[in-house]
Amino acid sequence: MLSKKCKYAIHALVYLAERYQEGPVHIQEIAEKKNIPKKFLEAILLELRKAKILHSKKGKGGGYYLHQKPSEVNLMEIMRLMDGPIAQLPCVSLNYYERCEECRSEKNCGIRDVFLKVRDETLDILGGSTLDKIMKRERSMATK
């Protein structure tokens, strides 16, 4: 399961994607529209800013806005940033690899083999899911 932090981050980013190039948006506004605790959201947006996904402007008329294009931000990177590894086992993780204590040989571990497949499928879907596509999909769904 994703942490709430990650879920909040995704929702906030989609919200900001809808306002792309329309100037800064208040934390307050996002928090209210998406039912996210404001102070918690604050910390999340700060982290996204440090990762160069968002920019912010202080003071009156300030707020947060997307730094990258909605077509350049995908769920894979957001999830890695918020929750860390996407893989189900350390021994199949690309970014957080760790050797497995239980199996003799990694090369012929049938368990690893399964989770390698899961990882690949998952990364494929998440990597292809950009803010852009999520927005468009939402719009086309709404008209049905």
Add this chain to the structure above:
Amino acid sequence: MLSKKCKYAIHALVYLAERYQEGPVHIQEIAEKKNIPKKFLEAILLELRKAKILHSKKGKGGGYYLHQKPSEVNLMEIMRLMDGPIAQLPCVSLNYYERCEECRSEKNCGIRDVFLKVRDETLDILGGSTLDKIMKRERSMATK
């Protein structure tokens, strides 16, 4: 990520699958071969027993053994048993469904849509991964 509990469970079950119909196997033996803390493994096997996946025999010559056929136990059910939901979001979980606070309409949530796809792919792979298949795969890999 899977919990260690779940990872240990899977490894133990594959180990027991290799000994299917060869009589009870000591906790001690599994613990040593798979580098799993014995006391922890104890609790795990007990749980698998309660779920009717394993049987046990007490006393001298006792131990654990598979109750179901290796072809009838898959990773999906083991993971559900050990860690709970497999889905990444409560709103796409089959067994632990919960409504989402962030989106207006579940039907046209672009985010939900992505994780629905991830869930389906994942369940597909895990549901098809029986102890049986994992064993066979391991053997065919070893000969290469």
Add this chain to the structure above:
DNA sequence: CGTTAATCTATCAGTTCCATAGACTTTCAG
């Protein structure tokens, strides 16, 4: 200069995870 809004630091209760300890019960061998 005052107001607005982001930034930073600190804290905190609750939960989960991983693991260990010890007493109890059943089974088998001799």
Add this chain to the structure above:
DNA sequence: CTGAAAGTCTATGGAACTGATAGATTAACG
């Protein structure tokens, strides 16, 4: 029928993480 072997059960504990809140600080605008 007794002792050893092995699973069963209950309890405990520290460490880490999760989700959230509070308050002081800094920057920008008008």
